[in-house]
Amino acid sequence: MAIRPEALLCPRPEGLYCPPGDFFIDPVRPVERAVITHGHGDHARSGHALALATHATLDIMAVRYGEGFAGRAQPLRYGETHVRDGVEVTLVPAGHVLGSAQVVVRGHGLTIVVSGDYKRRRDPTCPPFQAVPCDVFVTEATFALPVFRHPPDTEEIGKLLKSVEQFPQRTHLVGAYALGKAQRVICLLREAGYDKPIYIHGALERLNAVYEAHGVKLGPLAPATSEDGEDLAGEIVVAPPSAIADRWSRRFADPISAFASGWMRVRARARQQGVELPLVLSDHADWDELTGTVAELKPGELWITHGREEALARWAELNGVPARPLSLVGYDDEDV
Ligand SMILES: [Zn+2]
Numbered sequence: 074m075a076i077r078p079e080a081l082l083c084p085r086p087e088g089l090y091c092p093p094g095d096f097f098i099d100p101v102r103p104v105e106r107a108v109i110t111h112g113h114g115d116h117a118r119s120g121h122a123l124a125l126a127t128h129a130t131l132d133i134m135a136v137r138y139g140e141g142f143a144g145r146a147q148p149l150r151y152g153e154t155h156v157r158d159g160v161e162v163t164l165v166p167a168g169h170v171l172g173s174a175q176v177v178v179r180g181h182g183l184t185i186v187v188s189g190d191y192k193r194r195r196d197p198t199c200p201p202f203q204a205v206p207c208d209v210f211v212t213e214a215t216f217a218l219p220v221f222r223h224p225p226d227t228e229e230i231g232k233l234l235k236s237v238e239q240f241p242q243r244t245h246l247v248g249a250y251a252l253g254k255a256q257r258v259i260c261l262l263r264e265a266g267y268d269k270p271i272y273i274h275g276a277l278e279r280l281n282a283v284y285e286a287h288g289v290k291l292g293p294l295a296p297a298t299s300e301d302g303e304d305l306a307g308e309i310v311v312a313p314p315s316a317i318a319d320r321w322s323r324r325f326a327d328p329i330s331a332f333a334s335g336w337m338r339v340r341a342r343a344r345q346q347g348v349e350l351p352l353v354l355s356d357h358a359d360w361d362e363l364t365g366t367v368a369e370l371k372p373g374e375l376w377i378t379h380g381r382e383e384a385l386a387r388w389a390e391l392n393g394v395p396a397r398p399l400s401l402v403g404y405d406d407e408d409v
Protein backbone atom coordinates (compact mmCIF):
# COMPACT_ATOMS: atom_id res chain seq x y z
CA MET A 74 0.00 0.00 0.00
CA ALA A 75 1.34 3.39 -0.96
CA ILE A 76 2.11 6.02 1.67
CA ARG A 77 1.81 9.79 1.43
CA PRO A 78 4.71 11.19 -0.62
CA GLU A 79 5.72 13.42 2.31
CA ALA A 80 6.49 10.27 4.30
CA LEU A 81 9.09 9.33 1.67
CA LEU A 82 10.50 12.80 1.06
CA CYS A 83 9.87 16.07 2.86
CA PRO A 84 11.36 19.56 2.90
CA ARG A 85 13.50 20.39 5.93
CA PRO A 86 15.66 23.46 6.54
CA GLU A 87 18.71 21.40 5.53
CA GLY A 88 17.09 20.31 2.25
CA LEU A 89 14.83 17.50 1.01
CA TYR A 90 14.89 14.66 3.53
CA CYS A 91 13.97 10.98 3.20
CA PRO A 92 12.91 9.76 6.67
CA PRO A 93 12.84 5.99 5.95
CA GLY A 94 16.22 6.08 4.20
CA ASP A 95 17.66 8.75 6.53
CA PHE A 96 19.37 10.87 3.87
CA PHE A 97 19.13 14.36 2.42
CA ILE A 98 19.27 15.42 -1.23
CA ASP A 99 21.54 18.43 -1.94
CA PRO A 100 21.52 19.57 1.70
CA VAL A 101 22.63 23.15 2.28
CA ARG A 102 24.15 22.27 5.67
CA PRO A 103 26.50 19.43 6.67
CA VAL A 104 24.54 16.20 7.35
CA GLU A 105 25.25 12.51 8.01
CA ARG A 106 24.14 11.24 4.60
CA ALA A 107 23.83 13.36 1.48
CA VAL A 108 22.89 12.44 -2.06
CA ILE A 109 24.24 15.14 -4.40
CA THR A 110 22.66 15.85 -7.79
CA HIS A 111 25.57 17.83 -9.29
CA GLY A 112 28.67 19.88 -8.56
CA HIS A 113 27.32 23.47 -8.57
CA GLY A 114 27.99 25.24 -5.29
CA ASP A 115 24.36 25.65 -4.25
CA HIS A 116 23.76 21.88 -4.51
CA ALA A 117 27.11 20.31 -3.65
CA ARG A 118 28.52 21.46 -0.34
CA SER A 119 31.41 20.13 1.66
CA GLY A 120 31.36 18.68 5.17
CA HIS A 121 28.89 15.77 4.91
CA ALA A 122 29.82 12.53 6.68
CA LEU A 123 28.79 10.59 3.57
CA ALA A 124 28.35 12.00 0.06
CA LEU A 125 26.77 9.81 -2.59
CA ALA A 126 26.92 11.06 -6.20
CA THR A 127 28.16 10.16 -9.65
CA HIS A 128 31.89 9.68 -10.06
CA ALA A 129 32.18 12.90 -12.08
CA THR A 130 30.32 14.93 -9.43
CA LEU A 131 32.60 13.58 -6.70
CA ASP A 132 35.65 14.48 -8.83
CA ILE A 133 34.27 17.99 -9.32
CA MET A 134 33.70 18.35 -5.56
CA ALA A 135 37.28 17.22 -4.90
CA VAL A 136 38.56 19.93 -7.26
CA ARG A 137 36.40 22.61 -5.65
CA TYR A 138 36.70 21.71 -1.97
CA GLY A 139 39.80 19.50 -1.73
CA GLU A 140 40.06 15.74 -1.29
CA GLY A 141 38.58 15.81 2.22
CA PHE A 142 35.28 17.34 1.08
CA ALA A 143 33.28 14.56 2.80
CA GLY A 144 33.98 11.95 5.46
CA ARG A 145 33.31 9.33 2.84
CA ALA A 146 32.52 9.68 -0.85
CA GLN A 147 30.49 6.94 -2.48
CA PRO A 148 30.23 6.92 -6.28
CA LEU A 149 27.13 5.58 -7.98
CA ARG A 150 26.91 4.95 -11.73
CA TYR A 151 23.93 6.14 -13.77
CA GLY A 152 21.24 3.47 -13.52
CA GLU A 153 22.86 1.73 -10.56
CA THR A 154 20.61 1.35 -7.49
CA HIS A 155 21.68 1.85 -3.90
CA VAL A 156 19.33 0.33 -1.31
CA ARG A 157 19.06 1.61 2.22
CA ASP A 158 16.45 0.51 4.76
CA GLY A 159 14.09 -0.54 2.02
CA VAL A 160 14.46 2.71 0.07
CA GLU A 161 16.02 2.52 -3.39
CA VAL A 162 18.11 5.38 -4.72
CA THR A 163 19.00 5.48 -8.42
CA LEU A 164 20.82 8.24 -10.27
CA VAL A 165 19.82 8.96 -13.88
CA PRO A 166 21.15 11.70 -16.23
CA ALA A 167 19.78 15.24 -15.83
CA GLY A 168 21.51 16.78 -18.88
CA HIS A 169 22.63 19.82 -16.83
CA VAL A 170 26.44 19.56 -16.51
CA LEU A 171 29.01 16.74 -16.42
CA GLY A 172 28.00 14.24 -13.73
CA SER A 173 24.57 15.80 -13.14
CA ALA A 174 21.91 13.35 -12.02
CA GLN A 175 18.28 13.16 -11.11
CA VAL A 176 17.71 11.23 -7.91
CA VAL A 177 15.03 8.55 -8.22
CA VAL A 178 13.75 7.59 -4.77
CA ARG A 179 11.57 4.47 -4.54
CA GLY A 180 9.96 3.12 -1.43
CA HIS A 181 6.63 1.97 0.01
CA GLY A 182 5.15 1.71 -3.46
CA LEU A 183 6.01 5.30 -4.45
CA THR A 184 8.48 6.82 -6.90
CA ILE A 185 9.71 10.38 -6.43
CA VAL A 186 12.16 11.92 -8.90
CA VAL A 187 14.25 14.88 -7.77
CA SER A 188 15.65 16.46 -10.90
CA GLY A 189 18.16 18.83 -9.32
CA ASP A 190 18.89 21.27 -12.14
CA TYR A 191 18.22 20.02 -15.66
CA LYS A 192 17.67 20.87 -19.30
CA ARG A 193 16.19 18.94 -22.19
CA ARG A 194 18.27 20.13 -25.10
CA ARG A 195 21.35 18.29 -26.25
CA ASP A 196 24.67 19.08 -24.61
CA PRO A 197 27.93 17.64 -25.96
CA THR A 198 29.40 17.56 -22.43
CA CYS A 199 26.92 15.25 -20.69
CA PRO A 200 24.34 12.53 -21.40
CA PRO A 201 20.75 13.72 -22.03
CA PHE A 202 17.99 14.01 -19.42
CA GLN A 203 16.22 10.72 -18.95
CA ALA A 204 12.46 10.85 -18.32
CA VAL A 205 11.47 8.53 -15.46
CA PRO A 206 7.74 7.96 -14.82
CA CYS A 207 6.96 8.95 -11.24
CA ASP A 208 4.30 9.77 -8.68
CA VAL A 209 6.00 13.02 -7.72
CA PHE A 210 8.34 15.02 -9.94
CA VAL A 211 10.46 17.58 -8.12
CA THR A 212 11.56 20.35 -10.46
CA GLU A 213 13.51 23.58 -10.40
CA ALA A 214 11.90 26.68 -11.93
CA THR A 215 14.79 29.04 -12.67
CA PHE A 216 13.41 30.08 -16.07
CA ALA A 217 9.75 29.31 -15.47
CA LEU A 218 8.22 32.28 -17.26
CA PRO A 219 6.89 32.19 -20.83
CA VAL A 220 9.35 34.98 -21.75
CA PHE A 221 12.23 32.53 -21.27
CA ARG A 222 12.67 30.63 -24.49
CA HIS A 223 16.29 29.80 -25.16
CA PRO A 224 17.30 29.93 -28.86
CA PRO A 225 19.21 27.04 -30.47
CA ASP A 226 22.81 26.86 -29.21
CA THR A 227 24.17 26.78 -32.78
CA GLU A 228 22.62 30.21 -33.38
CA GLU A 229 24.33 31.72 -30.35
CA ILE A 230 27.73 30.16 -31.13
CA GLY A 231 27.27 31.37 -34.71
CA LYS A 232 26.95 34.95 -33.42
CA LEU A 233 30.25 34.59 -31.59
CA LEU A 234 32.07 33.16 -34.62
CA LYS A 235 30.64 35.83 -36.90
CA SER A 236 31.88 38.56 -34.57
CA VAL A 237 35.35 36.96 -34.46
CA GLU A 238 35.40 37.05 -38.25
CA GLN A 239 34.18 40.66 -38.37
CA PHE A 240 36.66 41.99 -35.82
CA PRO A 241 39.93 40.13 -36.36
CA GLN A 242 41.91 42.76 -34.45
CA ARG A 243 39.96 42.36 -31.25
CA THR A 244 40.00 39.72 -28.51
CA HIS A 245 36.69 38.01 -27.81
CA LEU A 246 36.35 37.55 -24.08
CA VAL A 247 33.62 35.04 -23.30
CA GLY A 248 32.31 35.01 -19.74
CA ALA A 249 31.11 31.52 -18.84
CA TYR A 250 30.60 29.82 -15.49
CA ALA A 251 33.50 27.59 -14.58
CA LEU A 252 31.52 24.37 -14.18
CA GLY A 253 29.55 23.34 -17.23
CA LYS A 254 29.04 26.49 -19.26
CA ALA A 255 32.71 27.05 -20.07
CA GLN A 256 33.19 23.48 -21.29
CA ARG A 257 29.92 23.55 -23.23
CA VAL A 258 30.94 26.77 -25.01
CA ILE A 259 34.29 25.19 -25.91
CA CYS A 260 32.64 21.99 -27.21
CA LEU A 261 30.06 23.95 -29.21
CA LEU A 262 32.86 25.98 -30.82
CA ARG A 263 34.58 22.72 -31.77
CA GLU A 264 31.35 21.35 -33.24
CA ALA A 265 31.03 24.54 -35.30
CA GLY A 266 34.46 23.80 -36.76
CA TYR A 267 36.59 26.19 -34.71
CA ASP A 268 39.88 24.31 -34.31
CA LYS A 269 42.30 27.06 -33.23
CA PRO A 270 43.57 27.07 -29.65
CA ILE A 271 41.02 28.50 -27.21
CA TYR A 272 42.59 30.58 -24.48
CA ILE A 273 41.38 29.94 -20.97
CA HIS A 274 41.54 31.68 -17.61
CA GLY A 275 43.50 29.76 -14.96
CA ALA A 276 40.37 29.26 -12.83
CA LEU A 277 39.00 26.87 -15.48
CA GLU A 278 42.03 24.61 -15.79
CA ARG A 279 41.27 21.99 -13.17
CA LEU A 280 37.60 21.61 -14.07
CA ASN A 281 38.54 21.34 -17.75
CA ALA A 282 40.89 18.51 -16.74
CA VAL A 283 38.01 16.70 -14.97
CA TYR A 284 35.93 16.96 -18.15
CA GLU A 285 38.80 15.60 -20.25
CA ALA A 286 39.33 12.77 -17.73
CA HIS A 287 35.67 11.84 -18.16
CA GLY A 288 36.00 11.68 -21.93
CA VAL A 289 34.82 15.17 -22.98
CA LYS A 290 37.25 16.36 -25.68
CA LEU A 291 37.91 20.10 -25.50
CA GLY A 292 40.54 20.36 -28.27
CA PRO A 293 43.64 22.60 -28.09
CA LEU A 294 43.56 24.93 -25.07
CA ALA A 295 46.17 27.47 -23.98
CA PRO A 296 46.53 29.68 -20.91
CA ALA A 297 45.11 33.16 -21.51
CA THR A 298 47.89 34.84 -19.61
CA SER A 299 51.30 34.24 -21.10
CA GLU A 300 54.70 35.40 -19.88
CA ASP A 301 55.37 37.58 -22.90
CA GLY A 302 52.12 39.49 -22.50
CA GLU A 303 50.56 38.69 -25.89
CA ASP A 304 47.35 40.63 -26.37
CA LEU A 305 45.59 37.71 -28.16
CA ALA A 306 44.14 39.84 -30.96
CA GLY A 307 41.68 37.81 -33.00
CA GLU A 308 41.51 35.02 -30.45
CA ILE A 309 38.77 33.66 -28.20
CA VAL A 310 39.35 33.76 -24.44
CA VAL A 311 37.00 31.91 -22.07
CA ALA A 312 36.95 33.12 -18.46
CA PRO A 313 34.64 33.16 -15.43
CA PRO A 314 32.24 36.14 -15.59
CA SER A 315 33.92 37.78 -12.59
CA ALA A 316 37.25 37.93 -14.45
CA ILE A 317 35.69 39.71 -17.42
CA ALA A 318 34.65 42.64 -15.25
CA ASP A 319 38.04 42.64 -13.53
CA ARG A 320 41.25 44.46 -14.41
CA TRP A 321 42.49 41.05 -15.57
CA SER A 322 40.62 41.62 -18.83
CA ARG A 323 42.36 44.90 -19.64
CA ARG A 324 45.47 43.20 -20.99
CA PHE A 325 43.70 42.04 -24.14
CA ALA A 326 43.47 43.75 -27.52
CA ASP A 327 40.43 46.05 -27.58
CA PRO A 328 38.32 43.26 -26.07
CA ILE A 329 34.72 42.49 -26.96
CA SER A 330 32.96 41.13 -23.91
CA ALA A 331 30.53 38.29 -24.44
CA PHE A 332 28.56 36.45 -21.75
CA ALA A 333 27.02 33.00 -22.11
CA SER A 334 23.99 32.82 -19.83
CA GLY A 335 20.26 32.20 -19.91
CA TRP A 336 19.83 35.64 -18.35
CA MET A 337 21.17 37.23 -21.52
CA ARG A 338 17.64 36.80 -22.84
CA VAL A 339 16.91 39.87 -20.71
CA ARG A 340 18.47 42.69 -22.72
CA ALA A 341 18.45 45.18 -19.86
CA ARG A 342 20.52 42.76 -17.84
CA ALA A 343 23.14 42.41 -20.56
CA ARG A 344 23.31 46.18 -20.96
CA GLN A 345 23.61 46.71 -17.20
CA GLN A 346 26.54 44.32 -17.05
CA GLY A 347 28.26 45.99 -19.98
CA VAL A 348 28.01 42.89 -22.16
CA GLU A 349 28.52 43.76 -25.82
CA LEU A 350 27.77 40.31 -27.17
CA PRO A 351 25.09 38.52 -25.15
CA LEU A 352 24.92 34.76 -25.84
CA VAL A 353 21.71 33.11 -24.65
CA LEU A 354 23.14 29.77 -23.55
CA SER A 355 21.59 28.18 -20.51
CA ASP A 356 22.14 24.89 -18.71
CA HIS A 357 18.63 25.17 -17.24
CA ALA A 358 15.35 24.20 -18.84
CA ASP A 359 13.46 27.10 -20.40
CA TRP A 360 9.68 27.55 -20.21
CA ASP A 361 8.97 25.09 -23.03
CA GLU A 362 11.33 22.49 -21.61
CA LEU A 363 9.83 22.79 -18.11
CA THR A 364 6.22 22.57 -19.23
CA GLY A 365 7.09 19.93 -21.85
CA THR A 366 8.68 17.78 -19.17
CA VAL A 367 5.65 18.03 -16.89
CA ALA A 368 3.37 17.22 -19.84
CA GLU A 369 5.51 14.23 -20.78
CA LEU A 370 5.81 12.79 -17.26
CA LYS A 371 2.27 13.63 -16.10
CA PRO A 372 3.29 13.04 -12.48
CA GLY A 373 0.68 12.59 -9.76
CA GLU A 374 2.10 15.75 -8.17
CA LEU A 375 4.63 18.41 -9.12
CA TRP A 376 6.84 19.86 -6.43
CA ILE A 377 8.81 22.98 -7.29
CA THR A 378 12.03 23.64 -5.40
CA HIS A 379 13.25 27.10 -6.38
CA GLY A 380 12.93 29.83 -8.99
CA ARG A 381 9.74 31.29 -10.54
CA GLU A 382 7.52 28.84 -8.72
CA GLU A 383 4.12 30.53 -9.13
CA ALA A 384 4.02 30.59 -12.92
CA LEU A 385 4.94 26.92 -13.27
CA ALA A 386 2.60 25.90 -10.44
CA ARG A 387 -0.28 27.73 -12.18
CA TRP A 388 0.51 26.14 -15.52
CA ALA A 389 0.61 22.68 -13.93
CA GLU A 390 -2.68 23.15 -12.09
CA LEU A 391 -4.35 24.37 -15.30
CA ASN A 392 -3.07 21.23 -17.00
CA GLY A 393 -4.39 18.89 -14.34
CA VAL A 394 -1.21 18.31 -12.34
CA PRO A 395 -1.48 19.32 -8.68
CA ALA A 396 1.54 21.51 -7.86
CA ARG A 397 3.24 22.46 -4.65
CA PRO A 398 5.90 25.17 -4.39
CA LEU A 399 8.44 24.10 -1.75
CA SER A 400 10.32 27.42 -1.68
CA LEU A 401 13.55 25.76 -0.61
CA VAL A 402 16.10 28.24 0.66
CA GLY A 403 19.75 28.24 -0.31
CA TYR A 404 19.61 27.44 -4.03
CA ASP A 405 20.46 30.59 -5.90
CA ASP A 406 21.49 29.28 -9.31
CA GLU A 407 24.03 31.91 -10.15
CA ASP A 408 25.51 29.38 -12.53
CA VAL A 409 22.95 29.52 -15.30
ZN1 LIG B 1 23.24 23.69 -11.32
Ligand SMILES: [Zn+2]
Pocket residue numbers: 113115116189190404405406
Ligand atom coordinates in the same frame (compact mmCIF):
# COMPACT_ATOMS: atom_id res chain seq x y z
ZN1 LIG C 1 20.73 24.98 -8.89
